Structures are given as structure tokens and as C-alpha cells.
Amino acid sequence: ERVVNESAARCPAVTKDGVPIAVSINVxxxxxxDRLDPAMCDGIGLVRTELLFADASxxxxxxxxxxxxxxLLNWAAGRPVIVRTVxxxxxxxxxxxxxxxxxxxxxxxxxxxxxxxxxxxxxxQLRALARAAVHGPLKVMVPMVTVPGELDAVRSMFREEVQxxxxxxxAAEVPAxxxxxxxxxxxxxxxxxxxxxxxxxxxxLTQYVTAAGRDxxxxxxxxxxxxxxxxxxxxxxxxxxxxxxxxxxxxxxAAADPRVLxxxxxxxxxxxxVGVASLGRVKAAxxxxxxxx
Ligand code: PEP
Ligand code: MG
Numbered sequence: 001e002r003v004v005n006e007s008a009a010r011c012p013a014v015t016k017d018g019v020p021i022a023v024s025i026n027v028x029x030x031x032x033x034d035r036l037d038p039a040m041c042d043g044i045g046l047v048r049t050e051l052l053f054a055d056a057s058x059x060x061x062x063x064x065x066x067x068x069x070x071x072l073l074n075w076a077a078g079r080p081v082i083v084r085t086v087x088x089x090x091x092x093x094x095x096x097x098x099x100x101x102x103x104x105x106x107x108x109x110x111x112x113x114x115x116x117x118x119x120x121x122x123x124x125q126l127r128a129l130a131r132a133a134v135h136g137p138l139k140v141m142v143p144m145v146t147v148p149g150e151l152d153a154v155r156s157m158f159r160e161e162v163q164x165x166x167x168x169x170x171a172a173e174v175p176a177x178x179x180x181x182x183x184x185x186x187x188x189x190x191x192x193x194x195x196x197x198x199x200x201x202x203x204x205l206t207q208y209v210t211a212a213g214r215d216x217x218x219x220x221x222x223x224x225x226x227x228x229x230x231x232x233x234x235x236x237x238x239x240x241x242x243x244x245x246x247x248x249x250x251x252x253x254a255a256a257d258p259r260v261l262x263x264x265x266x267x268x269x270x271x272x273x274v275g276v277a278s279l280g281r282v283k284a285a286x287x288x289x290x291x292x293x
Contacts, residue, residue: 002276003036003276003277003279004278004279004281005280005283005284006040006280008281008284008287009280009283010037010039011283011287013282013283013287015265015287016287016289016290017290017291017292019270020270021271021272021286022042022249022271023041023042023272023273023274023283023286024041024043024044024046024079024249024271024274025041025043025046025273025276025279026044026045026046026047026273026274026276027044027046027072028048028051030068030071030075032276033072038076038077038079040279041279042080043076043079044072044080044082044273045249045251045271045272046199047072048084049083049084049087049125050087050092050094052068053088053097053121054094059096059121059124061124062127062128065129066128066131069083069128069129069132069138073132073135073137073138074135078136079137080137080139081136081137081138081139083140084140084180085115085122085126085129085140085141085143085154086121086122089108089109089111089114090105090108090110090111091105091214093105097114099114106207106213111142111143111144111145112142112143112150113144113150115142115154116153119157123157126157126161127161127165127172129158130162130173131170131172134171134172134173138175138176139175139176139178139197140175140176141177141179142154142177143180143182143201144180144182144183144204145183145193145195146185151177151179151193151194151195152194155174155177158174158175159174178195178198178199179195179198179199180199180200180204181198181200181237182200182202182203182205182252183204183208184209184233187200187205187209187233187234187236191240197248198237198241198246198247198248198249199248199249199251199273200248200249200250200251201251202230202234202253202254202255203252203253203254204252205233205234206224209227209229209233210222210229210230225260226259226260226263231263231264231267234250234269235267238267238268242268249269249273250269251272251274255274256281256282258281261282265289265291266291
């Protein structure tokens with residue numbers, strides 16, 4: 001995917017009335033960064049790691065993953081890189097990892113629920129991330145967190161793996177650990193979670209708030225991020241983040257939707273992450289938005 005409107009992508013994103021907006025990119029693999037200038041973004045706001053695990057015959061080893069995470073950091077050249085732990089299940093089945101035959105996969109064992117159910121492959125990913133974290137501003141984000149205990153469990157596992165790595169003489173550290181806000185329970189009560197940062201997943205948040213599947217065109221009109229109930233939850237998270245000093249961004253498709261973006265900024269959001277192809281278009285759209293109007 002190439003950047004459309006590259007001249008706009010080269011400028012920092014500022015609203016018409018002069019408010020700077022951080023714009024990071026969402027990527028699913030290293031190839032999307034080929035020939036892309038990191039100066040066009042404020043970092044990588046979401047690395048979807050499912051692609052790494054898509055080959056059922058061979059799960060990526062710790063070294064293979066470590067290499068990928070390091071290369072992402074190298075590319076970003078000092079800008080933050082937020083890697084999301086594997087978000088399998090729901091709309092992202094992975095043979096040999098996800099559970100077959102669930103009657104309702106979106107409400108089933110997906111994201112962190114699966115990671116905690118199958119801790120061994122998950123710990124491999126945590127070790128690779130902890131080793132990469134030594135080399136730059138790596139942050140790790142956990143998908144589908146519903147209750148505080150899930151994030152706490154991931155933090156404990158991270159600490160255990162870092163300790164084991166160091167005992168074996170390998171450099172490692174626990175990275176900043178944050179969570180996706182994409183389950184209504186988390187969006188309603190974000191203050192319950194011991195999270196270093198938040199990233200709102202508007203795709204899943206919208207489907208769970210409106211009870212309209214993101215994969216079902218027949219109810220596509222209902223799965224609308226402009227539903228005031230969705231916007232109210234987004235604002236709740238952004239305002240809590242401001243009060244608590246917890247940085248909050250949004251990495252769902254709504255950020256790249258010119259219809260929705262002005263409403264997100266009106267909720268107080270000042271950081272978004274969008275697909276590489278949308279970067280220029282989104283920055284150009286931000287320049288037309290007047291937050292005082
Ligand atoms: C989201 O749910 O908004 C999100 C960014 O994650 P994904 O689309 O990968 O579920
Ligand atoms: Mg999601």
C-alpha cells in the first residue's frame with residue numbers, strides 16, 4: 001500500500017485552528033514499511049501480529065519474532081512502536097491456535113482470552129518482545145481486555161519471562177504495557193485497569209456496543225461509530241486518560257473516516273493511528289477541521 005497524497009503526509013498534522021494531532025500508522029507486517037519515510041508519522045500505533053502466526057505448520061520462533069520487532073524499531077528510528085500481542089479468534093481464526101466450532105466466536109475465546117488459555121505460545125511472544133524492548137521505545141498492547149485480572153496476568157508473565165531471560169544472561173526488559181479499549185466493560189470503567197496507555201479499538205467497540213457484527217453487511221448500517229452511545233464511551237475514555245495522565249489513542253477504522261474524525265477530535269482525542277494508505281488523506285482532513293467552530 002502506498003501513501004496517497006504524499007505531500008500532505010509529509011506535514012505534521014494540525015487542525016485549522018492550530019491544534020496538533022499525533023498520527024501514527026497501523027501495519028500488519030514489515031513489507032508495508034518498504035520505502036516509507038518514518039518522518040511521515042509519529043510512530044507505529046498498531047502492529048497486528050496475527051500475520052506472523054498465520055502459518056499453521058510452523059509458529060514463529062522467539063528469534064524470528066525478536067528479529068521482526070527489532071526491525072520495526074529500527075525503521076521507526078526512535079519513534080514509539082506499539083506491538084499488539086496476538087489477537088487470534090473472532091474474525092481472525094488461526095489454524096492450530098484458535099478454537100473451532102464456537103457458536104459465537106466474537107463473544108468467545110479471542111485475543112487475550114486465548115493467550116491466557118494457551119500460555120506457552122504466548123510466553124514465546126512475550127520473551128521476543130521483552131528482548132526487543134531493550135533496543136528502543138517498544139510498547140506492548142493487549143487486545144480484548146475485559147477485566148483487570150487479564151492485564152495483571154500478562155504483566156506478571158512478562159516479569160517472569162524477563163527474570164528468566166536475565167538469569168540466562170540475555171538482555172530483556174518489561175516494556176510499557178497497555179491495552180486496547182474495545183470491549184464495552186473497559187470503555188465504561190477504564191479507571192479499573194492498571195494500564196500504561198490506552199488504544200481505542202473502534203471496530204470492535206462499535207460492534208459490541210451496537211450488537212451488530214463487523215462482518216455482517218446486513219447490519220452494517222447499525223455498526224456505526226457515529227452512534228452517540230459509541231462516541232460517549234470514546235469520550236469517557238479520552239477524558240479519563242486526560243485526568244489520570246494516561247496517553248490515549250484510537251487505532252480503529254473510524255480514525256480514517258472523514259465523516260467520523262471531526263467527532264473523535266471533538267471528544268478530546270489528540271492521537272490516532274491509521275493505515276499507511278490513509279496517512280496523507282487523514283492529515284489533509286485534519287487541516288480542514290476547526291475545533292472552535
Ligand atoms: C479495532 O477493533 O478497532 C482494532 C483496531 O483492531 P482489529 O480491527 O484488528 O480488531
Ligand atoms: Mg479489535
